[in-house]
């Protein structure tokens with residue numbers, strides 16, 4: 001393994017450990033393959049610490065997001081079970097650096113996806129159910145000063161995720177036309193639609209399944225996949241309370257500690 005990959009991984013791990021953002025790692029990385037090599041190094045460290053992988057997040061799934069990062073494809077990062085926040089729970093202050101909230105379709109697999117190339121039908125057959133989800137993206141890199149290689153190396157800027165609790169079979173939801181609304185304490189702050197995700201959220205899963213087989217780490221039964229943001233991301237501040245609703249899937253909520261009002265559970 002190249003020394004500069006190790007240096008990039010060490011920089012990111014130090015940011016996690018210290019809770020202080022680091023400088024970008026692009027000076028240590030030469031292209032997207034190198035960036036995934038750094039992501040893998042960090043992931044290996046976490047696996048050695050016995051963190052349990054729970055699936056993947058897909059990022060940069062809209063034309064606007066890809067344009068902003070100069071990317072020609074989405075990217076992906078690893079979800080760990082300890083990143084999951086219960087629906088309606090509060091994220092303690094000081095545990096994230098600069099969180100951004102996104103509403104997404106999550107799917108949970110009941111079969112492995114191990115073909116060299118997958119179709120949407122393969123993904124549908126492998127999916128147990130869909131859930132509404134909030135992804136809380138975060139960056140270990142100062143001020144979100146990111147290029148594509150920075151975010152890939154930094155686990156696709158994964159932070160936390162919240163899953164709704166009512167599983168919906170794919171046959172019962174039109175994920176392409178599903179409208180999405182995020183509200184912050186009742187005020188609408190982001191809207192979108194399933195078609196924003198490469199035309200359909202399941203298209204992003206096809207991309208992920210093919211890509212992960214190519215890298216020897218296929219999606220497995222039991223994995224949760226966050227399929228990508230359905231609309232613009234929203235910066236989260238201490239005290240914010242968010243609710244995301246996705247047509248056909250239902251709603252999911254999260255709060256950020258530090259506010260003066262009553263906690264989410266007390267409001268209900």
Ligand SMILES: C[C@H](O)CC(=O)C(=O)O
Pocket residue numbers: 058059060061065102135137151156157228229
């Ligand atoms: C920079 C992040 O990967 C954004 C993200 O999570 C997404 O596009 O989705």
